[in-house]
Structures are given as C-alpha cells and as structure tokens.
Amino acid sequence: MHSLRHILKLSKRQSNPLLRYYSSENWDVVSNAEVKRFARDCMTSVGTKPEHADSLAEVLVQADYRGHYSHGLNRLDMYVQDIRTGITVSNKEPAVLKETPATAFVDGQNVLGPVVGDFCMNIAITKAKQSGVGWVVAKGSNHYGIAGHYAIKASDEGLLGMSFTNTSPLVVPTRAKKAILGTNPISLAAPGNHGDSFVLDMATSTAALGKIELHERKQLPIPNSWGVDAHGKMTNNPTDVLNGGGQMPLGGAEETSGYKGSGLGFLVEIFCGILSGSTYGPNIRRWKNTTTVANLGQCFIAVDPNSFMPGFEGRMSDLMGICRNQEPAEKDKDVLVAGDPERIHMKMCDDRGGIPYHPNQIQYATDLSEKLNVRPMATQTPK
Template identity: 65%
Template sequence: MASVICRRSQRLILNFGDTVAAHVRSMASEVGGVVPKQELREFVKRCMMTVGSKRDHAESLAELLVAADYRGHFSHGLNRLDMYINDVKTGITVSDKEPSLEKQTAATALIDGNNVLGPVVGKLAMDTAIHKAQTAGVGWVTCKGSNHFGIAGWYSMRAAEKGLLGMAFTNTSPLVFPTRAKQPILGTNPISLAAPANDGDSFVLDMATSTAALGKIELHDRKNIPIPNGWGANSEGKETNEPAEVLNGGGQLPLGGSELTGGYKGYGLAMMVEIFCGILGGAAYGPNVRKWRTSDEIANLGHCFVAIDPEAFAPGFRDRMSDLMSICRGLEPISGETEVLVAGDPERQHMAKCDAAGGIPYHPNQIKFANDIAEKLSIAPMKLKS
C-alpha cells in the first residue's frame, strides 16, 4: 500500500511539475519581482528590529510571514507586515516581555501572551501542546493576551512535523456578519488541522470561517479588482462585489455566504472558534475584541492549540490517512479540471512554483508596498532576484 501511495504522490507532483516551468515563464509578465525567501526573512527582521522588536521575536514573525507567502497565502504574509510594524512602533503591542504559563495539567495549559507579538505566543503554545501530547497523548492549550498570529496552518504543521495531529484556532477583530444580522460582531476566526501521512505527505487544512480571509479582500482592493459573490457586504448588510465597500463600513459574510446558501454553518463554526479561544481562554471575545486596524487599545486575542498523538488511538493512522488522500486524488475530475486535490496540495503546488522561480513572486503593488515601508523606516529595501 505504501509503495502505491508513494507512486501516486510522485505522479501528482510530476504531472504538476510538467507545467511549472511554463508557469514560471509566464509569471515574469504578471509580477513585479521575485524575492528569495531568505531575503524576505531578513527584510522582515530589519523592519521589526528597527521599530524595537527583540531579535528572536522578529525571527518568529519573519519565519511565519515567509511561510505564508511561500505557501501562497499572500493575504497573511508581506501584506500584513505594516500592521505588525505599527503595533510595535506605537507600543500597543509590547516587545519587552515574554508569554507566561498561567496554569497547567498533564494535558492542558493556559498561557498569557502578555501582549507580545502573536507568533511568539502561538509558537510557545503549540510547542507546549506538542510536548503534552508526546507525554499524555493529547495537549490542549489556550491563550489570552495575544495579538494577530498569522496563518493558523503554521502552528498545526509544527505538530504534524512531529508525527502528531495539530489544530490551531484564533479569534479576530469583529468583521463578520452573523446570519440575519446587520452588524458584524464576529471575527474571521480561522481553523487549521494538519495530519501526517506516509512518505512526508500530509493533510493541511487552513481556512477562515468567513467565505474569504480579510487579507484577500484587501488584496483585491489594492489590485483594483472586484470580489466574488458571497465574500462581503456593505454598510447596510447587502452583498457587494466592491472590496472598498466591505473595507469601509461594511463587513464579511460567514462561510457559505447568505442564509440561503448555508452561511449559518459558517456562523456556527465562527462561534465554535470563539468558544475555544475567547471564552475558554479568558480573552476578549466577539464585539469586545478591538476593531480591525485600530491601535487605541490592546487586542487581547485568544488562541487555542491542540496536539494529538495518533499512536494513543488505533494503530495504522498514517496508512489510512494516505489511503484516503490517495482515493480523493485518484477521483475523476469534472470537465475543465485536471485533478482532484486535498487540503495542502494547492500550497505544495505553489511552493513548487516558488522553488522553480528561485523565490516568491509578488505583484507590482506588493513590491511597491514593501519599498514604501523600507523608505519610511530608512532601511535597505528587499533585493529582487536578478
């Protein structure tokens, strides 16, 4: 079985690889430049240390932002850098403290982020959950007093790399309309699950409980292109295709969009995340979380991290995980599509494109965005791949 799965995975990669070179050639006319991963990492560190972040805090953030863009989640990579810079620069996020362990049992813990950068808090919390799962079979850790922590998948994958199932959740600023409501009071509240399979393969789900992440709407606005149906609503709660209307007085729709198309399910999932994070962890929740892009009060976000040792349950987890993914990938695709993917495959494909290009390709507006940051901070800009 393992050899069959391995050949199936290799075939998936090879089939995709046949188109990588052509795609990379076409990217030259679509992007403003390609930035090597190490160059992006150093640029983020320069930015954050210039405004006062500790080196190790800046390194954690840089690692996360590079991972986001490398995996194709551009809404949560370089696109978010100015937010982290402003939060530290204004002092609304502190850089002179460390997260602390408030209480724990053999399988659980509560961590106070003490208002430092979210990736610093999340990294400690996920590693704590991993340690507990390795000793107790399960680790469940909640956090309070934190800040925006980036892509949830960065944390769940830390557990999968250790052979564990990993889950990560966070609440966010109130941006999403509950079904039937005219006021957005819930966050995009993402969910991630990473599960290891054979031969380095894995299932990596990383999704918002809104139809789309806010960063994607921001990118559409920055590129002056409309958003798809079901992504957001205007200040009257009416669905719109104009990203500016969503960002200026409007809000996002829960996963599924309107009630007619199942948006109440996304609403329920967002509430579940809020329970795990804000309610269970004692952080701010719902409308009590500070508004997006404001810095007049601390965020006090809540996170939740779970690690599970599959060996504490039925044997053969990796084999079954590989088998299920192989079954899905082997299904006949619909007309117009070439393959059926599982969660994590699109990211692996994007990473292959980046590797072939020698770095991460960015839209011209994103390059300008980074250059403007460098100019404001009087630091060296990112160097593009020649």
C-alpha cells in the same frame, strides 16, 4: 494512486488555485531568505527583540511561500505599527498560568502573536508526546499569521495539530447587519506516509480580509458572497466592504448555508475567547486599531495518533489517495486535498528561485523600507 510526488508535478501544468485570480508569470521573485531578512529588519528597526522578529518573519515567509499572500508581507506594516505605537510589546515573554499533564493556560503578555503561538504549540507538542494529547489555551495574544503554521509544527512531529484564533469583528452573521464575529480561522494538519500530509487552513468567513484588501489594491471586483456593504447587502466592490461593510460567513447568504459558517465562527470563539477569558465577539478591538490592546484568545491542540489505533499515517495516505484518484469534473484539473494547492505553490516557488510578488506588493515593500530606513528587498528575475 496520486502520490505526493505526483501532486508536486502538477505545478508544471496546472494553475495554482491560490493564484487563480492573478497571473504571476512576470512577477519579480524574492528568495525566502531575503523576505525573512527584510521582515526581520523592519521589525527590529521599531524596537522588536531579534528573536521575536525572527518568529514573526518566519510566519510571514511561510504564508507567502504557501501562497497565502493575504497573510504574508501584506500584513507586515500592521505588525510594525503595533510595535511602534507600543500597543503590542516586545519586552516580555509568554507565561504559563496553570497546567495539568495534558493542558496549559498561557498568558501571552501582549507580545507578538507568532511568539505566543510558537510557545503554546511547543508546549502542546511536548504534552502530547507525554500524555497523548496537549491542549493549550492562551489569552493576551495578538494576530498570529496563518493558523496552519502552528498545526504543521505538530504534524512535522508525527502528531495531529490543530490551531484556532479569534479575530476582530469583521464577519456579519446570517440575517444580521453588523459584524460581531471574526474570520476565526481553523487549522488541522494530519501526517501521512513519506512526508505527505493533510493541511486544512481556513477562515470561517468566505474569504480572508487580506484577500479583499488585495483585490482593492489591484482594483479588482470581489466574487459574490465575499462581503456586504454598510447596509448589509452583498457587494462586489471591495471598497464597500472595507469602508463600513463586513465579510460574509462561510457559505455566504442564508440560502447557501451561511448559518453553518456562523456556527463554525462561534465554535472558534468558544475555544478561544470564552475558554481563555480574553475578549470575544464584538468586544475585540477593531481591525488595525492601535489605541487598545487586542487581548486575543487562541487554542493549540496536539494529539499523538499512536494513542489510538496503530497505522494512522497509512490510513491517512490511503484516504488522500482515494480522493486524489477520483475522476475530475474538469479534465485539466486534478482532484486535490487540503494542503495540495500550497504544495504546488511551494514547488512553483522553488522552481522559480523564490517567492513571486505582484509589482504593487514590491512597491509597498519598497515604500515601507524607506519609511523605516532599512535595506529594501532584493528582487531577481524568475528562472
């Protein structure tokens, strides 16, 4: 059976699927602590509370460490701009509006999304330990980084964790021409034995917007089904998607079941925007708009598996092992489960002594440090 230890060894001989479009062998490396310091300094330089800056910095570091570069440092300037313009605040704290033993309704009070997310998932975890399940919905929130960060918080406590958020309208539903849905990510983290876990963290679009932005920054074409141009036609040019076009739902076109991706997008919208009474669908502010408050809706769920049949972790590990032990279609690539690519990437980062960044990303961070008058990130040669 392919164990967690076996999967981690793959980092030596198997390319990480999260980096399959790029070669990171010669990228500069930055330690996790240094990335966090830099993000924190950038945020506090524009008036963010230190504790709020810490919450945000932790999410950004985890995104890059796990290989989701679209949601790490790549997003820092967006948060800086939100605080600098005052469209997101840092002088308030999330507040519980109503609750039952198993549920809570939270007003994020327009603070940074990771602050709201940590607050809500901590409540969900507490309620799950007391009542078997904790279901928390928030309004008045903002972009909160990778959804998996919050689901993993619950999994680390031996619980099933789920996290959902609606986002600005970027996705064009099947047969439509205009974007009305967000990428609306879904995350589920389920614990197995000996530190193993299943961690699903996915957008309900074919690809995250940040990935399209990174392709444009590196002047690379995007694969089929990632996006459409302003006329609703599929394109391989990332600039066409970013300038008046839109992303495609999971599955792409109708003939490849894009309507299922649209359905998942609506599922998240119901759990988040509709249930919380926050903005939803096309009513959400456009991406990087700093003239109106985002008022995003988010949903956080924690479930105690011991409320049901005992032995959940063992069965979870057995299922993951069955999957990993399947004969691969390509001899040089093992079968993985959700969370394995991220574990491989984290092992690679540990082996190199930090997170590897593309030279363009390092330059972007350097430019940002000059604008904000903060100490730039210190890079190091990979081990």
